[in-house]
Amino acid sequence: MTTDLEAHRAELTGYCYRMLGSGFEAEDAVQEAFVRAWRTYDPGRGPLRSWLFHLATNVCLDMLRGPQRRARAMDLGPAAVPGAALGEPLPENRWVQPVPDARVLDPADLAVTRETIRLAFVAALQHLPPRQRAVLILRDVLKWSAAETAALLDTTVTSVNSSLQRARARLPASEPLDEEVDEGLLARYVAAFESYDVDTLVSLLHEDATSSMPPFTWWLRGREASRAVLLGSDAPCAGSRLVPTRANGCPAFGQYLKGEAFALLILEVAGGLVVGQTTYLDPGLFPVFGLPMSFEGALRTER
Known part of the structure; x- marks a missing residue:
């Protein structure tokens, strides 16, 4: 049985x-x-x-x-x-x-x-x-x-x-997302994220894009709000590395900071732009997604 x-x-x-x-x-x-x-x-x-x-x-x-x-x-x-x-x-x-x-x-x-x-x-x-x-x-x-x-x-x-x-x-209405996400968009997003290139990163966001970081209720709406936060912070995620996965029907990434598991990032894409970024600040999610707890482990897994 x-x-x-x-x-x-x-x-x-x-x-x-x-x-x-x-x-x-x-x-x-x-x-x-x-x-x-x-x-x-x-x-x-x-x-x-x-x-x-x-x-x-x-x-x-x-x-x-x-x-x-x-x-x-x-x-x-x-x-x-x-x-x-x-x-x-x-x-x-x-x-x-x-x-x-x-x-x-x-x-x-x-x-x-x-x-x-x-x-x-x-x-x-x-x-x-x-x-x-x-x-x-x-x-x-x-x-x-x-x-x-x-x-x-x-x-x-x-x-x-x-x-x-x-x-x-x-049931509240929700806007449809792109079924197939442009791999070029994701590559540009990853490159900008890892290099903390604020101008390029913001250019990939829809003007009304949302950003949130559970477990905090804090969230942002709008490209310019994201730009202000990124420029006003002390680049806390500079040097991050992203490893791709999939979550909730969307492209997602394990984010590694200083080589260690840090957050799970889920991107929602519509019309060729990122309309939503949800960053789960919970490294405990990594094993669920088959992601190792260190970036060196991720590199070994990819080989």
Whole structure:
């Protein structure tokens, strides 16, 4: 049965990640669903996939009984004024966390699913009540029928359709990102970042680009705000090195400072420019993305 369960891991992890906003919690939820499946699955109940989603949904709903929801910095307050202090960091459970593409995306269906793991979309889902969230993901992302969704949630088709309508109305709109990002843009970004070339780096940003640094609620909006902060600081990231990876359907980089793991940087690109930069100041994320904890280790890995 282990092989049968593993065949559903990526799809289930993606579902639980959208529900919970954390890759760590999503993997815990999937593992718990697998344990329950070992104990309870009976082929007479129907297909294994449906039973696993039923179990995973129940696990997620149990985990979401707390009052707080995960968010991005942009959901928590207005943009900071350049020069403002970072403030106090918030605990990990307040943030929508990044997830490696490979853990949640089906390579055969990337074009359909990439948008649905973007940080903005996952953060928007957290505004919905948990059962509405489940309905919207099952119906609009995973393309389950209303009847299948009703059976999974032990409710009626009418209730599912009503929940879906309310969820769609509450879900904030988000701008689409470029499906294919220009490798030349990324190369110029990396070169400018590593050399702390502020003029070139800022020229690659959209005029309304956002920049944030979890676990701080501090964030910026606008190319000129980013320029002011970069020029006004004491070049704290000068000499950094970036190693590429993928996160939330977007290009991402492990940032190494003084040779050591420092931050995970995710870029959102639209219209050939960077529209969002999210820098997770958490080296603990590096192993999740298969990134070594030192830049020398990264060089050895690349060879």
